[in-house]
Each structure stands twice: as structure tokens, then as C-alpha cells.
Amino acid sequence: MALLHSPEELERFRRDLCDKKDPDMPRISVCAGAGCLAYGAAELIESFKAEVEKQGLAAKVDTKGTGCPGFCERGPVVVIYPEEICYLGVGPKDVPEIIEQTIKGKKVVERLVYTDPNTGEKASRESEIPFYKLQTRTILSNNIKIDSKSIDDYLSIGGYSALAKALSWMTAEEVVDEVKKSNIRGRGGGGFPAGRKWEGSRDAPEKIKYVIVNADEGDPGAFMDRALLEGNPHSVLEGLIIGGYAIGAREGYVYVRQEYPLAVKNIKLAIKQAEEYGFLGENILGSGFDFTVKVHQGAGAFVCGESTALMTALEGRAGEPRPKYVRSNVKGLWNRPTVLNNVETWANVPFIINNGADWFTQFGTEGSKGTKIFSLVGKITNTGLVEVPMGITLREIIYEIGGGIPGGKKFKAVQTGGPSGGCIPEELLDLQVDFDALTEAGSMMGSGGMIVMDEDTCMVDVARYFIRFLTDESCGKCVPCREGLRQMDKILTNITEGRGKEGDIETLEELSELAIDASLCALGKSAPNPFLSTLRYFRDEYEAHIKDKRCPALSCKPLISHYIDPSKCVACMICLRKCPSQGITGGKNLIHVIDQDKCNNCGTCLEVCPPKFGAVRKFSGEPVPAALPEDQRKIVRKSKSK
Amino acid sequence: MSKVQLTIDGKEIQAEEAMTLLEAAQSAGISIPTLCHHEKLIPYGGCRLCMVEIEVRGWSRLVVSCVYTVEKDLIVTTRSEKLDRIRKNLLELLFAHAPVSPQLEEMAREYGADKNRFEQDASFCIHCGLCVRYCAEVVGKHAVGFIDRGIRKEISFVPEIAAQECNDCKECFPLCPTSYLQAAFVLTEALVFPRGSSGSAPQK
Amino acid sequence: MDIERIDQIVDEHGREADSLIQVLLDIQSEYHWLPKAALQRVSERLRVPMTRVQHIATFYKAFSVVPKGRHEVHVCLGTACHVRGAPRILDSVEDLTGIHPGETDLELKFSLETVNCLGCCALGPVVEIDGKAHGKVTTAETPKILEQYK
Numbered sequence: 001m002a003l004l005h006s007p008e009e010l011e012r013f014r015r016d017l018c019d020k021k022d023p024d025m026p027r028i029s030v031c032a033g034a035g036c037l038a039y040g041a042a043e044l045i046e047s048f049k050a051e052v053e054k055q056g057l058a059a060k061v062d063t064k065g066t067g068c069p070g071f072c073e074r075g076p077v078v079v080i081y082p083e084e085i086c087y088l089g090v091g092p093k094d095v096p097e098i099i100e101q102t103i104k105g106k107k108v109v110e111r112l113v114y115t116d117p118n119t120g121e122k123a124s125r126e127s128e129i130p131f132y133k134l135q136t137r138t139i140l141s142n143n144i145k146i147d148s149k150s151i152d153d154y155l156s157i158g159g160y161s162a163l164a165k166a167l168s169w170m171t172a173e174e175v176v177d178e179v180k181k182s183n184i185r186g187r188g189g190g191g192f193p194a195g196r197k198w199e200g201s202r203d204a205p206e207k208i209k210y211v212i213v214n215a216d217e218g219d220p221g222a223f224m225d226r227a228l229l230e231g232n233p234h235s236v237l238e239g240l241i242i243g244g245y246a247i248g249a250r251e252g253y254v255y256v257r258q259e260y261p262l263a264v265k266n267i268k269l270a271i272k273q274a275e276e277y278g279f280l281g282e283n284i285l286g287s288g289f290d291f292t293v294k295v296h297q298g299a300g301a302f303v304c305g306e307s308t309a310l311m312t313a314l315e316g317r318a319g320e321p322r323p324k325y326v327r328s329n330v331k332g333l334w335n336r337p338t339v340l341n342n343v344e345t346w347a348n349v350p351f352i353i354n355n356g357a358d359w360f361t362q363f364g365t366e367g368s369k370g371t372k373i374f375s376l377v378g379k380i381t382n383t384g385l386v387e388v389p390m391g392i393t394l395r396e397i398i399y400e401i402g403g404g405i406p407g408g409k410k411f412k413a414v415q416t417g418g419p420s421g422g423c424i425p426e427e428l429l430d431l432q433v434d435f436d437a438l439t440e441a442g443s444m445m446g447s448g449g450m451i452v453m454d455e456d457t458c459m460v461d462v463a464r465y466f467i468r469f470l471t472d473e474s475c476g477k478c479v480p481c482r483e484g485l486r487q488m489d490k491i492l493t494n495i496t497e498g499r500g501k502e503g504d505i506e507t508l509e510e511l512s513e514l515a516i517d518a519s520l521c522a523l524g525k526s527a528p529n530p531f532l533s534t535l536r537y538f539r540d541e542y543e544a545h546i547k548d549k550r551c552p553a554l555s556c557k558p559l560i561s562h563y564i565d566p567s568k569c570v571a572c573m574i575c576l577r578k579c580p581s582q583g584i585t586g587g588k589n590l591i592h593v594i595d596q597d598k599c600n601n602c603g604t605c606l607e608v609c610p611p612k613f614g615a616v617r618k619f620s621g622e623p624v625p626a627a628l629p630e631d632q633r634k635i636v637r638k639s640k641s642k
Numbered sequence: 643m644s645k646v647q648l649t650i651d652g653k654e655i656q657a658e659e660a661m662t663l664l665e666a667a668q669s670a671g672i673s674i675p676t677l678c679h680h681e682k683l684i685p686y687g688g689c690r691l692c693m694v695e696i697e698v699r700g701w702s703r704l705v706v707s708c709v710y711t712v713e714k715d716l717i718v719t720t721r722s723e724k725l726d727r728i729r730k731n732l733l734e735l736l737f738a739h740a741p742v743s744p745q746l747e748e749m750a751r752e753y754g755a756d757k758n759r760f761e762q763d764a765s766f767c768i769h770c771g772l773c774v775r776y777c778a779e780v781v782g783k784h785a786v787g788f789i790d791r792g793i794r795k796e797i798s799f800v801p802e803i804a805a806q807e808c809n810d811c812k813e814c815f816p817l818c819p820t821s822y823l824q825a826a827f828v829l830t831e832a833l834v835f836p837r838g839s840s841g842s843a844p845q846k
Numbered sequence: 847m848d849i850e851r852i853d854q855i856v857d858e859h860g861r862e863a864d865s866l867i868q869v870l871l872d873i874q875s876e877y878h879w880l881p882k883a884a885l886q887r888v889s890e891r892l893r894v895p896m897t898r899v900q901h902i903a904t905f906y907k908a909f910s911v912v913p914k915g916r917h918e919v920h921v922c923l924g925t926a927c928h929v930r931g932a933p934r935i936l937d938s939v940e941d942l943t944g945i946h947p948g949e950t951d952l953e954l955k956f957s958l959e960t961v962n963c964l965g966c967c968a969l970g971p972v973v974e975i976d977g978k979a980h981g982k983v984t985t986a987e988t989p990k991i992l993e994q995y996k
Contacts, residue, residue, distance in 0.1 A: 038969055038972075038978075038981060072967070219963070220923070220924030220926070220963035221926040223963070226965045259964065296867075296868060297868060298908075299909060300906045300908035301791070301907065314864065316864035316902075318905040323706055323709045375967060377926035377970070378925070378926045379930070383970075384968060418925075449925065451925045453929055457929055465925070466925075471792060471793060472792060473962075475791050476791045476793065476794075477688045478687070478688050478689075478690055479735055479769075482793060484735060487738070490761070510731065511731070514732070517728055518704065580941070603985065604985050607984055607985065607986060778895070787898065789901055790904040791905045798900065800897060803896065
């Protein structure tokens with residue numbers, strides 16, 4: 001029996017929920033997203049609960065695990081309401097102090113708040129932290145406010161009001177029109193106007209139609225959909241139900257990769273709760289609209305993120321894309337009209353319905369409206385999820401939000417669009433991020449992965465990495481992708497291992513053209529992008545590898561050598577002890593020397609040499625200097641004068 | 643069924659409504675190279691050799707002719723510098739697996755493909771899927787299937803079914819362009835067929 | 847392996863052929879691999895050809911048709927981890943365990959796989975063992991991390 005039978009009942013229930021909440025009651029919100037859980041968030045939540053209990057405050061203080069707020073580099077993240085004080089890197093040992101100082105004493109624990117690495121300035125409120133200031137967190141801002149496992153929490157922040165509005169006061173056609181007017185383009189990578197896709201399905205004459213959430217998020221380095229599905233599953237569900245109503249579908253699917261067990265759990269729970277409350281099932285909120293949702297797990301295949309392959313997998317087959325010349329929104333799952341959209345696209349829908357297309361179009365550029373969530377990762381100070389309006393520049397994202405490159409290293413490139421995308425070099429950092437600008441620069445928006453690379457990253461190796469990834473993930477049905485990528489992988493591997501030869505680049509270019517022209521699906525067609533974009537902007541690296549057998553980034557193991565600078569070595573013995581090949585000779589007061597025959601370039605010595613000595617360096621394309629003769633290796637220490 | 647008018651290589655063709663471009667071309671005596679196509683099987687679209695260029699309403703694109711259905715006023719080109727280059731490259735990639743294949747060699751001569759452009763790989767299977775699809779769609783026994791994906795993809799007989807059915811059938815054997823199928827069958831028979839089946843189990 | 851349990855799992859998904867992948871996921875999660883007898887039973891009960899079951903059991907990386915070790919070691923090779931040096935971590939894990947990705951050691955202690963992004967990129971490079979993520983791993987630390995597992 002559904003709990004809520006009409007929009008009026010929903011609003012009454014919501015008012016009751018909000019009335020019961022005391023806005024001044026202290027709330028401890030601990031991020032319980034997968035990233036912070038790996039940092040120990042579960043233990044942290046238990047510690048808070050235990051301390052609150054111990055202090056007899058259980059009735060007066062609310063502690064909960066919430067969705068991911070995005071500042072993953074500084075997890076575990078804790079936000080104390082109502083003051084919105086944000087604590088970073090919190091551990092169980094900090095709990096008593098937080099309870100004492102902040103909950104009871106209403107004071108800020110200075111050492112746990114954000115400190116600007118350059119100015120030393122502190123920022124205790126989330127909104128004051130530079131990482132968050134430039135963001136426009138339409139969608140993500142709700143994550144930290146709710147317990148992802150509680151439908152009541154979602155209702156208390158206005159959840160399901162868009163569904164009620166759509167079902168009660170809008171026709172299905174009006175819903176499609178609003179989404180069309182918003183100009184929202186698919187957030188999964190294709191960037192196809194969602195409204196047009198919906199309209200195509202709406203107009204198809206078939207009676208049975210489907211809507212699907214693509215939560216397969218296969219791009220390595222991208223975890224936006226994970227945070228959304230784990231952190232606020234109801235927001236995605238609400239969008240899906242609205243979509244079903246709009247096109248006339250009675251069945252929906254959520255295809256979620258099994259590598260995200262927490263997301264699977266949370267969305268399944270959300271569906272069960274929605275059924276109990278009457279947002280799913282028959283006659284939803286008295287509208288006469290019936291809708292059910294099933295969860296289907298992926299089983300470890302990147303290609304299943306491609307829409308025709310995903311549908312094939314939903315039909316219980318191997319995820320091989322089909323050569324299709326009729327769009328899936330007309331003939332999709334089981335050959336019926338199917339609207340497949342990405343998690344983030346669905347999550348935008350309730351906002352568009354509630355606030356209107358005009359509100360949505362105030363953000364973004366001419367061709368790309370709204371906000372986009374990016375996962376900013378790699379060689380960046382503030383790793384995490386950022387939500388920004390389309391049109392913001394790469395420079396702003398990387399430097400002002402991301403805090404620039406750590407370790408004093410120089411920026412080299414930012415890779416967007418996953419394995420279908422490309423690398424964007426420094427000279428294009430003022431590019432305004434939107435679908436078309438990124439494509440013009442030789443990359444693409446993709447699902448939102450943004451991987452920052454610095455001077456230590458070899459761009460030839462990056463191309464090899466992506467081609468290897470795609471060779472692994474290719475379904476193998478068509479020749480240009482299966483065989484073409486295989487050969488490209490061989491050639492690129494040869495180049496990074498010092499066996500590159502004249503003509504390799506031309507062969508790679510020819511195979512790229514073949515894959516783009518003749519592949520069956522988008523995986524093959526876009527596979528050459530990482531190679532082509534790195535060749536476009538970093539051709540000199542390819543030529544150095546091929547002609548000089550040199551890796552300018554000093555990264556490709558077969559082309560580098562490690563060397564201990566005798567003028568900097570103080571014979572501290574650390575690298576000697578840690579070398580896994582026992583390849584370093586030396587001793588107390590004896591300069592350490594790497595035996596080049598034993599060295600396999602694992603990089604441990606460079607890692608462990610204390611920064612104040614910095615004695616290890618790498619060479620490439622030239623021989624290391626000859627080792628000092630044995631009798632010259634003794635260090636004579638100056639005696640300390642009193 | 644009504645007729646659909648389209649142009650292939652400058653020739654005006656009247657095709658049946660549900661025909662594919664390949665069928666329409668074949669009916670007009672225009673030959674397009676194929677590998678994974680078989681008239682008794684559902685079009686696969688895997689080898690990509692049959693790709694043609696089509697122009698519709700001013701837009702030009704490349705499609706596989708074995709799948710694309712005929713449309714009114716379509717302008718189809720089956721040979722061009724680009725198409726020939728695509729076919730040449732596809733053949734050269736396939737030769738890395740198939741040193742002896744009369745079918746491929748004939749096409750190689752036509753398109754100037756170099757048999758030795760790429761280094762030889764150990765497997766002779768070129769994944770045309772004819773054996774798997776024939777057994778599934780025509781014979782209905784599902785004795786041989788694909789396993790794994792990408793470059794690790796292989797054909798694999800289901801020993802229990804193959805031991806019972808194949809020796810009396812073998813209709814798929816002549817379909818294999820590289821004769822790998824026959825070799826795979828013999829190997830499977832020798833190594834993994836259930837004991838005492840089809841009289842070919844090794845003596846103890 | 848219990849035929850009745852396999853039947854139960856198939857029935858739980860409504861005995862529909864399109865639930866094949868979900869059925870196999872449940873069996874994999876319970877037995878940590880897909881024994882051939884289980885695949886044959888699923889083929890019978892769902893009435894799908896064995897070739898299709900075989901293809902799916904080998905096409906998707908989540909499945910294993912050989913028994914796994916007691917501890918599943920997953921080294922993340924996602925782009926963010928790659929850029930932070932994951933390949934070196936993989937090399938050292940291979941040296942220490944004596945196996946390559948996709949393999950299980952002879953004592954059935956460790957099974958090694960590479961994965962393409964666990965979604966904890968801030969902690970890269972990440973090594974996940976038995977579902978627990980070890981973050982910011984260095985080559986110097988890998989011996990200590992693996993020693994924890996018996």
C-alpha cells in the first residue's frame with residue numbers, strides 16, 4: 001500500500017517532516033562516499049556516535065553519514081550544521097575535541113579547517129573555501145545535506161516535488177518541451193540534446209517504451225556518477241520517473257557497474273523506498289501513471305557503456321554493439337523506443353522541471369547550457385569532484401579550484417573525455433570548457449573525467465596507455481578496432497621501449513584513419529583520439545623516442561637510467577637498504593653508487609632519498625656519468641666547530 | 643512489396659523494399675567484397691569490407707552495405723580512393739592472422755594489399771563468425787561459440803554437443819576462410835571430447 | 847557446489863533468459879568462481895545455449911572460470927592512478943606475489959587483477975585487497991601491505 005496518494009498528501013507529509021526538524025539542532029554530517037569510506041569514514045561515524053552517546057547528547061545531536069561533497073583530497077570530510085563549519089582530514093582521535101569545542105562550546109577547531117597553502121588564511125565555512133567558491137554546485141550541494149539511505153531526508157530538501165509538478169500540472173508533451181527548451185545536452189559523453197532524444201521516443205508509435213539510466217561510468221578517472229548515485233540516488237530516480245512519464249514508458253532500468261557495490265546498494269534501497277512511498281508502482285500520486293524500475297548490474301566491460309552494447313547486455317547477452325542505422329530512441333532495447341541518458345543528465349531533470357528551462361539556460365555558453373560535474377584528478381593539489389558552469393576556463397578549474405600542480409612541478413596537459421578524448425596543452429588553458437570548444441581542440445567533454453598531467457608524464461606513454469586500455473576492452477567484433485588497435489598497441493609499446501622506427505608515426509596515423517572511418521561503434525571510432533591529440537601537441541616527444549631513443553619526461557623505464565649524484569649524496573643508507581634489487585653499493589660515509597646492470601628502474605631510490613639531499617636523478621638518451629673510482633667515494637665530514 | 647529506386651555506381655537500380663544495399667548491388671551485378679556475409683545468416687557487420695559511401699539529402703557517410711536497408715534516391719558508391727584504402731588496410735590487418743586464405747588473397751590482389759605488412763600472429767581465426775552463426779541460426783545446434791572478447795576472442799566448441807553432432811554435420815567446415823575451424827575441431831576432438839564418444843577417444 | 851542453490855538463484859531472477867548476467871553475478875559472488883557444472887545447470891534451467899553462457903562467462907571481467915585465491919588483489923590502473931605511478935606498483939606486486947594479472951598463485955593465496963578505476967582517485971595509486979582500499983601506495987610500502995595477508 002503506497003503511503004502517499006496525491007501531491008497534496010506529499011506536501012503535507014513534507015511539511016510535517018520539516019516541522020519536526022529543529023533548524024538549530026547540531027548536526028554532524030560525515031561524508032560516507034566510497035572515497036572517504038576508504039579513508040575510514042565508517043569508523044569515524046561510529047566514533048562520533050559513541051562520543052555523543054557517552055556525553056548524553058544522543059537526543060540533541062544528529063550524526064549521519066552523507067553523500068560525497070567532492071573535496072576528496074582532504075577526506076574524511078565533516079560538516080557541522082547549522083554553522084556549516086567544514087573540517088577536513090578528520091580522524092577518530094579528533095572526535096572528542098570536536099564534540100567538546102564545536103558542538104558544546106560553539107567554537108571552531110582551527111587546526112582542522114582549511115588553510116590556504118600560500119597565504120595561510122583559514123576558511124571555516126564550506127562556502128569560503130577556494131575549492132568550493134568558484135563552483136556552481138546546483139546538483140552536488142545536496143549530497144552533504146542528506147543521508148543517502150533516507151528518503152525522508154530527500155523529501156525534506158524538496159525531493160519529489162518536481163515529479164508531483166510534472167504529473168499533476170504538466171502534460172507529457174509539456175515536460176518534453178521544457179527539457180528541449182533547456183537545451184541540456186547529454187552528460188555521458190555524446191552531448192546529444194536530451195530533449196530531442198526524448199521527443200523522438202515520445203513521437204514513436206510503439207506502445208511499449210523504456211527509459212534507462214546509464215550508470216556504467218567506465219572512463220578511468222571519472223567518478224561523478226558514482227558520487228551522485230551513491231550520495232543522492234533519489235534525485236536520479238526522480239529524473240528517471242519524470243522521463244518515463246514524458247515519453248510514455250512504464251518501465252525503467254538502472255544499469256550500474258558492479259565495481260560500485262555501494263551505488264548498487266543505495267539505488268536498490270532508494271527504489272524500494274520509492275515503492276513504499278508510492279513514487280513507483282501504480283497510479284503514482286493519483287496521476288494514473290504506472291512506472292517500475294529494475295536494477296541491472298554490469299559485469300566488468302567498458303564497452304557496455306556504449307548505448308547499443310548496454311542494451312544488448314540488458315537483454316542478457318555479451319555486450320557487443322550492433323551496427324545500427326536507426327537510432328535507439330526509435331528502435332532500442334528489444335527493438336523498442338528507448339531513451340538512454342547518463343546519471344548526471346537524469347539528476348538535472350528535477351531542477352529543470354522545478355525551476356524551468358529559463359533558469360537552466362542562465363548558466364553556460366551558447367552551445368552548452370547548465371553546469372557539469374568534473375572529476376579533477378591526477379597531478380593536482382585538490383583532487384575531487386567539482387561542479388562548474390559551462391564556459392569556465394580550464395585555467396580556473398585547474399588553478400583556482402584545483403589549487404594547481406603539487407610538488408612545484410610544471411603543468412603539461414589535461415586529459416578530458418576518457419579514452420575517447422584527448423590531451424589539452426598549456427597554450428590552450430584559457431579555453432572555455434564546453435562541448436564544442438573541447439572537440440575543436442582535439443578532445444571532447446566525455447563523461448567529465450579531467451586528468452591533470454605534469455612534466456613527469458610521458459605523452460607517448462599516455463597514448464599507449466589508452467590504446468592498451470581500449471585493446472583490452474574492445475568487444476572484438478569488427479576488424480578496424482580489434483586488429484587496428486592491436487597493431488597500434490604494438491607500435492606504441494615498441495616506441496616507449498626504444499624500438500621505434502621511421503614510418504611508425506605514419507602507420508599509426510593510417511590505422512587511426514581506418515578506425516575512425518570503419519569501426520562499428522564509438523569505442524573504435526574515438527579510440528585514436530588520445531594518440532592523435534598527443535601527436536598534435538607533443539610531436540617532439542614522439543620523435544625523441546623514435547629518433548634519439550630518449551624519453552623527455554624521464555618516464556619510460558627502458559629508456560631511462562637512475563644515477564646518484566656524488567656531490568649530493570651524504571651516504572645516509574636509506575636507498576641502499578630499500579633497493580629491491582640490492583643494486584646500490586656504499587656504506588657509512590661511502591658515496592652510494594647504483595649498479596646499472598642490476599637496476600630495473602623501479603624508482604624506489606628516487607622516492608626515498610630525502611628531499612633535502614635530492615641526490616637521485618634520471619638520465620635518458622645519454623649514458624650516465626661514470627661512477628667515481630672506489631678510492632674517491634669516502635666522505636670526509638667537516639668537524640663541527642664549537 | 644514495392645520497389646525502391648536508388649543509384650549504385652551511377653547505375654539506376656530498382657530494389658525490393660526490404661533489401662540491403664549489398665543485396666541490391668548483387669542483384670544488379672555489382673560486386674562488393676565481403677567476408678562475414680552469408681545469404682542464410684543475419685548480417686553481422688563485423689569485417690567492414692563491404693563498406694560503401696552513401697549520399698542522402700546532401701550528407702555523405704560510410705555504412706556497411708550488408709546491414710543498411712535501401713532508401714529512395716540514395717546515391718551509393720562502392721569504389722573510391724577512400725574505400726579502397728579502407729579495404730586494403732583491413733586485408734593487411736587480417737593477413738597478420740591468415741597466411742593461407744584463398745579468399746583473402748584474391749581480394750588482396752584486387753586492392754593491392756601487402757600480405758607481410760604486419761607481423762604474423764599465432765592465431766588463424768579472423769573472427770568472421772560464420773561458423774558460430776551458421777551453427778546457431780541454420781543448424782540450431784550451438785555446438786561452437788565465441789569466448790572472451792577483443793584480441794583474446796576465440797571460437798570454442800562445446801565438447802558435449804560437438805561430440806554428438808559434428809561428425810554427422812560439418813556443414814560449417816567449408817565456410818571457414820582460413821581453415822582454422824577444421825584445425826580447432828580436430829584439436830578439441832583429440833583433447834576434450836568426452837571419453838567414449840564418437841569413437842575417436844584415444845585408447846587407454 | 848549445490849545444484850539446488852544454483853536453481854534457487856536462477857528462480858530468484860524469474861527464470862528469464864535476459865537475467866543471465868545477473869544470475870551469473872550472484873553465483874560468482876557466492877562461490878568466487880563459476881564452476882562448469884554451474885554453467886551447465888544455468889544453461890539448462892534458463893533454456894539458453896551453452897555457447898551463450900560460455901561467451902558471457904568469459905566476455906565479462908567480473909567472472910572467473912577458475913577458482914580464485916583467498917585474497918583478491920586489485921591494482922587500479924585507471925588514468926589518474928596511472929599518472930601517479932600505478933604501473934610501478936603493479937610491477938612490485940607482481941614481483942612479490944610471483945603472479946601476473948589474471949593469475950592465482952599455486953597456494954591459492956593471492957589472485958591478482960588490474961582494474962580500471964575504483965572511483966577513489968584522490969587516494970591514487972590505489973591497491974584494493976579483499977575490498978579494502980589501500981591508498982597513496984608507494985613501491986617501498988608494497989611488501990608491508992602484502993605481508994598483512996596470510
